[in-house]
Amino acid sequence: MKLEEVKPDDQIRGIKPDTVVRIVAVVPVGTDALTVYYKDSQGAIHEQMLFRGSEPNLALAEGGPSGGLSSPMGSGGAAYPATPSVAKKHFYGTVDLNSVKAKMGFATLVDEIVEQFTQRTGVEVKVAVEIEASIASMKPCSVP
Numbered sequence: 001m002k003l004e005e006v007k008p009d010d011q012i013r014g015i016k017p018d019t020v021v022r023i024v025a026v027v028p029v030g031t032d033a034l035t036v037y038y039k040d041s042q043g044a045i046h047e048q049m050l051f052r053g054s055e056p057n058l059a060l061a062e063g064g065p066s067g068g069l070s071s072p073m074g075s076g077g078a079a080y081p082a083t084p085s086v087a088k089k090h091f092y093g094t095v096d097l098n099s100v101k102a103k104m105g106f107a108t109l110v111d112e113i114v115e116q117f118t119q120r121t122g123v124e125v126k127v128a129v130e131i132e133a134s135i136a137s138m139k140p141c142s143v144p
Helices: 052-057 102-118
Strands: 011-013 020-028 033-039 045-051
Touching: 045 052
Parallel strands: none
Antiparallel strands: 011 020, 020 033, 033 045
16 A cells, blocks of 8 residues: 555554554655554554555555444444644654665655755754664674
8 A cells, every 4th residue: 555545534454563543644744754643443542654665564454444443433423533633743753774775765764754844944853863783793892
């Protein structure tokens, strides 16, 4: 499923492992990412950033937009109550980068995501990066 096909009220597999979730809102972030706000089967709201690499895992639940989750309102009611729109101030995402092309991959992230915020007047952007690396058969080293 392509990122552009993800719409509010869709029931989608592949966002939360082994679970069908209902999309509440979709916020495009450049051309290769979007932030989705979704409800799980317990009604809890979550936020997650999806990238092009997520597309192979995404699929509409059987039955299309209404398939998968039952209505907490009972039969004949709306599937879920409306969720008010709130401006988000924090965005989180995880990206696995190829270690050989990490610099280029990180540059692409900056171009596609951070640029969306910095183009707007009055927006301050703080970027925090966490790097996790596993090195087989090497002695630990410190980075100055």
